[in-house]
Amino acid sequence: MARAILYDSTLCIGCRECEKGCAAKWGLPYDDNIGKEEKLSAHKLTTIRVFGDHFSRKLCMHCNEPTCASVCPVGAFTKTAFGPVVYDADKCMGCRYCMAACPFQVPTYEWDKPLSPRVRKCDMCYERQSAGKDTACAEACPVQATICGDRDALIAEARKRLAAKPADYYQKIYGLEEVGGTSVLMLSAVPFEQIGLKTNLPHSALPPLTMNVLGLIPNIVSAGGVLLGGIFWLTHRKNEVAKAENGNDNGRKH
């Protein structure tokens, strides 16, 4: 039973109540100017983006196999069984590999904090949901364009909507397969790239790309160690043999 979010762009009216609800939950400032910033930042963990007549939402996608959790050298990210990908600032040393590697360009950084900057991203209201409440964005949405619930149930709901109004929807669910599936699902009236969603992502999870190579290390170390030790023995053995032969020659001469 994993939680997820379903955002239906065709229902969204662009009122930005989700942004306000999110800012309030995190204790972040919010005003009209911040509302106009259509990109994620350390003070804006979700945003509505306008593409002509269509709206789009950006937030952490909470991948099933998160790239951030895989690349983080100190394991500051955890994919909870509950669905949300959460971040532990107490572990983070600030290498920002998570930001460089995230296929959705989601994690942001507190660039103006000189000594204790943190990575910032949506945590799908882990604590609220654990307490049985909806995410702040879902609760704030006046038209239920964002809802949260069980991932399988939301996928079923999304399929039902696609089937019920085929003319209103681009017939795909974003997040079903992208990088192995995500806990945030999106529906749109138009092809996803037209509302700013990345469509060049592989349908398999990214972490195996590096994990498979790391898996070779024990073999490289053991084979390499034996090889180098062997070469060392051989090359030095040659010297010893030469030395011994010289010694014998000398012995014979005497």
Next chain:
Amino acid sequence: MISRLRSSIWTTIFVLLMAAGAYATFLRFAYGFSASTNLSDQFPWGLWIGFDVLCGVGLAAGGFTLVATVHIFNIERYKPILRPAILTAFLGYLLVCAALMFDLGRPWRIWHPLIMWNHHSVMFEVGWCVTLYTTVLALEFSPVVFEKLGWEAPLKVIHAVSVPLMIAGVLLSTLHQSSLGTLYLIFPEKLHPLWYSPMLPIFFFISSVAVGLAMTIFESWHSSRAFNRALELPLLQGMGRLLAVLLSFYLVLRLVDLASRGSLGYATEGSIESYLFLVEIGMLALAAILLFQNWVVEKPSALYGSAVLMIFGFITNRLNVSITGIERSSGTHYIPRWSEVAVTLAIIAFGFAAFRLAVKKLPIFSEA
């Protein structure tokens, strides 16, 4: 007269670079990244990772290459240039660690990966390897210091463990030199196809060995001029010839890989990526062609020039992977801020000065 003028010019440049670096350091730690860098949420890794770390670690690869040559392959005639190569490597790694103190958001937590393990992370592996290898380099370098101090007991201890130490050093280097390439394997849709390849770890490893040789030629040439020493020309010629072969192998591998992935066409698409790719490959190919010519290898200045060309080609490659190749997918444009460049240049200048000081005070060249 001229030499005095020259040294005062260099001193002035050094002082200026240090002053600029100090002010940039103040900006970084008093006001944060936003006041000292052009990094952004879209472009979180810039010059400090692309140059100071990726190039720095590569340019320090001469240490393990020569340790393997002299001690493991037992080619003893290269011994006279082993100590300067180890010194370069040791300083190089210390400077990489210094640069990391600028780039990490919370530098005092640099030890966290040692106790907070995530064995899925390439960065975790690189962190461990670099820590261990810097320790190995310190131990490999320590006999120089012990000799100077005349301490016999620790010299004996180091000598007793030197073989496993050297083998560990070569293995650790193999791992993290290639792993710096592995870091980018998880960027399949972000890194431009001219550079993204499943072969990245192998490319990074081969090019690090090559640039290690080039750096050894570079540093021998400068040492011979600065300290009025005879150039170990036959040794450098041998390395130059080996470099030619290694570089050609590397370039053929790169091109075959590009062709097999159907990405060769990007090289002529007329984009900024294609130009910088051609600059990179052009410099490396020219260095390889030159090093195959007898007159080049026999003439010290031409040999040195080819090594420099190789070094610049290498730097271009690392910057292409870490910056050029990422820009398009990032949706933003990154040019380092003056203070990022100032920190980098100050670190390089500090490295040159430290090398000079070490050579003057310690028996780096005397053993032969």
